[in-house]
Amino acid sequence: MQKPIDLQFLRDAQDLFSGRREGHMGAYLYKDPRLWSALAENDRDYYISRHDNRLLNRSLKGLARAIPAHLGFRDNGPGAGKSVEEKTVRLLKALQSNEYIAVDVSEAFATAACEAVNRYLPDIKTTAEVLDFFRKAKAERSPAVVYFGGSTIGNITHPLDEEFPTIKLATALDGLASQAGDYLIVSFDSNRDESSLMKAYTTEKNSVFVTGLVRRIAVELPNQGFNPAVFSHDPTWNAPGRQMAHFLGVEKDCEFQLGKENFSVKAGERFLGLNSYKPAEDNLIDASDIIGLQPVEFFQDDSTLRIAVLQRPQNANYQMTSSRVNERLAHAAIGAR
Numbered sequence: 001m002q003k004p005i006d007l008q009f010l011r012d013a014q015d016l017f018s019g020r021r022e023g024h025m026g027a028y029l030y031k032d033p034r035l036w037s038a039l040a041e042n043d044r045d046y047y048i049s050r051h052d053n054r055l056l057n058r059s060l061k062g063l064a065r066a067i068p069a070h071l072g073f074r075d076n077g078p079g080a081g082k083s084v085e086e087k088t089v090r091l092l093k094a095l096q097s098n099e100y101i102a103v104d105v106s107e108a109f110a111t112a113a114c115e116a117v118n119r120y121l122p123d124i125k126t127t128a129e130v131l132d133f134f135r136k137a138k139a140e141r142s143p144a145v146v147y148f149g150g151s152t153i154g155n156i157t158h159p160l161d162e163e164f165p166t167i168k169l170a171t172a173l174d175g176l177a178s179q180a181g182d183y184l185i186v187s188f189d190s191n192r193d194e195s196s197l198m199k200a201y202t203t204e205k206n207s208v209f210v211t212g213l214v215r216r217i218a219v220e221l222p223n224q225g226f227n228p229a230v231f232s233h234d235p236t237w238n239a240p241g242r243q244m245a246h247f248l249g250v251e252k253d254c255e256f257q258l259g260k261e262n263f264s265v266k267a268g269e270r271f272l273g274l275n276s277y278k279p280a281e282d283n284l285i286d287a288s289d290i291i292g293l294q295p296v297e298f299f300q301d302d303s304t305l306r307i308a309v310l311q312r313p314q315n316a317n318y319q320m321t322s323s324r325v326n327e328r329l330a331h332a333a334i335g336a337r
């Protein structure tokens with residue numbers, strides 16, 4: 001039997017190569033979990049996962065002081081085994097949670113995370129939810145901690161820009177808080193040093209990870225003439241936007257059809273597939289302020305990684321759809337123009 005076509009994936013890929021949208025393809029990179037695991041666990045130059053792990057472990061006691069015990073725990077994008085064993089499980093123990101929900105676009109990551117948690121903490125109730133967390137989720141309202149580790153908040157969808165997209169970050173945080181989150185634990189990388197960033201992102205494993213997107217398009221989407229080999233990973237640091245922009249560069253002219261749409265790409269052209277943003281603490285504070293989240297505490301060590309604990313004010317009717325939040329976003333958008 002033929003596999004159904006993921007129409008959203010088709011539309012998103014068509015939008016990318018037509019230039020209608022940019023920086024929106026991040027969620028499609030994780031279908032083959034081995035590519036991310038190879039980068040996160042075995043790439044010496046890609047420091048983010050390693051430093052995030054170290055900071056989290058150094059911050060466990062402080063996190064347990066800042067966040068009430070026994071809350072349910074939503075893990076957004078748990079990722080590979082090592083990160084679950086060395087971060088998630090330790091956080092669950094520190095916060096004495098008795099419920100664990102793994103939310104991931106990759107079914108393999110979500111179910112493996114639940115299995116790993118149950119291996120170490122057999123009494124915890126676990127659930128795997130396969131969904132895109134940047135699309136708004138309808139979660140049951142119950143007090144919970146939402147964990148967003150591995151600097152994944154940096155992958156917000158946005159085109160190349162002259163300034164940090166605070167409103168986009170606010171919307172992403174709002175989406176997370178709407179997942180029944182009373183407390184958000186958000187890790188992020190604040191590095192702005194171009195040479196160390198380029199060293200981290202121009203590795204072979206990073207290139208294999210990012211170009212996994214075009215290989216996936218070739219295999220899963222109806223196409224004629226789409227040749228993934230003409231694209232290469234071309235990461236570019238955009239300092240004003242604090243944005244590592246992951247372009248797919250065209251090495252050779254290529255004409256192809258995706259679905260029913262025709263494309264002609266030329267050598268030297270570049271398409272912005274996704275981003276790795278590097279916010280400062282102030283960017284987190286500004287974004288939180290827009291949507292009424294309160295920063296409780298920031299954790300840092302000698303690395304460029306940071307962990308923020310944000311809290312949804314008690315008794316607030318916290319709904320993105322509420323006119324109050326929309327008003328604030330509109331107001332901020334006017335201020336940002």
Ligand SMILES: C[S@@+](CC[C@H](N)C(=O)[O-])C[C@H]1O[C@@H](n2cnc3c(N)ncnc32)[C@H](O)[C@@H]1O
Pocket residue numbers: 026027030036040049052076077078079080083087103104105106109131132133134148149150151152
């Ligand atoms: C950068 S990794 C971080 C993994 C882990 N939390 C860590 O700390 O190393 C991103 C994780 O989020 C998942 N992911 C990425 N984008 C997603 C999206 N839009 N919706 C749901 N899951 C997503 C990936 O499959 C992966 O597990």
